[in-house]
Amino acid sequence: MNRLDISLIRDLPPFVGMEVVDLQNILAQATAHRHEKGTTIFSESEKANYFYLLLDGHIRVVKINQNGEQMIARYISAGESYGIAKAIGRDTYPANAVAAVDCLSLAWPTKIWDDIILQHPNFATNSYQTVGKRLFETQERMLELATAKVEQRVANVILKLANQTGKKTEEGILIDFPISRQDISEMTGTTLHTVSRLMSAWEDKGWVKSGRQKIVLVEGHKLMLVATNAAD
DNA sequence: CCATTAAAGGATT
DNA sequence: AATCCTTTAATGG
Numbered sequence: 464m465n466r467l468d469i470s471l472i473r474d475l476p477p478f479v480g481m482e483v484v485d486l487q488n489i490l491a492q493a494t495a496h497r498h499e500k501g502t503t504i505f506s507e508s509e510k511a512n513y514f515y516l517l518l519d520g521h522i523r524v525v526k527i528n529q530n531g532e533q534m535i536a537r538y539i540s541a542g543e544s545y546g547i548a549k550a551i552g553r554d555t556y557p558a559n560a561v562a563a564v565d566c567l568s569l570a571w572p573t574k575i576w577d578d579i580i581l582q583h584p585n586f587a588t589n590s591y592q593t594v595g596k597r598l599f600e601t602q603e604r605m606l607e608l609a610t611a612k613v614e615q616r617v618a619n620v621i622l623k624l625a626n627q628t629g630k631k632t633e634e635g636i637l638i639d640f641p642i643s644r645q646d647i648s649e650m651t652g653t654t655l656h657t658v659s660r661l662m663s664a665w666e667d668k669g670w671v672k673s674g675r676q677k678i679v680l681v682e683g684h685k686l687m688l689v690a691t692n693a694a695d
Numbered sequence: 696c697c698a699t700t701a702a703a704g705g706a707t708t
Numbered sequence: 709a710a711t712c713c714t715t716t717a718a719t720g721g
Contacts, residue, residue, distance in 0.1 A: 613697065643713060654698060659714060675706060675713060 467493060472569070475542040476593065477516060480585040489579060489586070493569040498562040504546070505556045511548035513570040517541050520566030521628065521640040525559045525649075535649045537597070538563070540628055549576040550590045563640050608652050616651040617661050618690040621671070625680040634672050634679045641676035 469486040472478050478486060496515070498504050504522065505511070522539040536558055539545045548556055554573070571579070580587045607616055621638070629636035644655040644662065651658070662678075665671045670686055672679040680686065 644715095645713080655714080656699080656716090657697065660716085663715070 467491075467495070467569070471518065472516065475516065477544045477586060477589050479589060481583060485583050485585075489571075489583065490569075492575060492579075493571055496568045496570050498566040498568065500562055500565050502562050504560040504562060504566075504568075506559050507557065508555045511546060511554055511556050511573050514544065514547045514549065514573055514576060515571075516544050516569045518567045518569060520568075521563040522566060523561045523563050523646075525561060527559065533649050534652070535646060537600070538624070538627070544590070544593060547576075547590060547593070549573055549580075550594050563642075613651065613653045613657055614661060615690050615692075617647060617653070617658055618686045620647060620650050621678060621680060622683065622686055622690060624678075625683065629680065632679065635681035636679065636683065638678045638680070642678060643676050 467490050469483060469490055472490060473481075473486060478489075481489075493516075495518075498520070504515070505513075507526070517539050519541050521541075522545060524536040524539060524545070526534045526536050528534075539560075545560060546556060548554060551557065580590070607619065611619070624638045624642070625636045628639045630639045631637075644658040647658045648655045662671060662673050665686070666673055668682075668685070670680075670682040672681055
């Protein structure tokens, strides 16, 4: 009855440990959504009518202050759920979600969240593990923002992104979606100029190769040293 | 050490 | 052509 095959989701984190019938049941209630690069999928404080699973693409999760200044809270990669407001006890979205590239997602109406949680304990467990993991990551970033120098923070995000979404090329590990200096600065609490200067310096040393909205990590271990060494 | 401001040039649409 | 992205330099906290 459904054109979606369970092989789409079977091995993804939100669904590990689930039986085929359960997967089929859940999948039958999903609809596929496309989001063009640059479009806002949902906005902060908007009613959370759907929760999502990203099948393909990359999504930026963004917080904005009263001044209109932005901070990138995280990137969502393929296989991750997002917009799961109910999992953190909300009925509105906690941030904005923007498609960093053309994206393909599955979506479920939030009103069936409670049913799914009740009927599929594995899904419930996986969901709170996801929430816990993200909380942990957020705390680590807070610690970093409070204690690490700009140089270390920038080195760190580049390493993390390369790890998360890196694609091997002849030159090195390519961060597999368009990312600007501005984006990096919004992740590290600095300015695009400082990011630009750091990246230029690292490029001169041959540690990275970069261009417009493009970063290739060439000498990962060198950046590791920058990221971990508090000393100059 | 890092932010801000300004200026200028290249890339993209 | 207009807009977006990056670089570089100067200045100041």
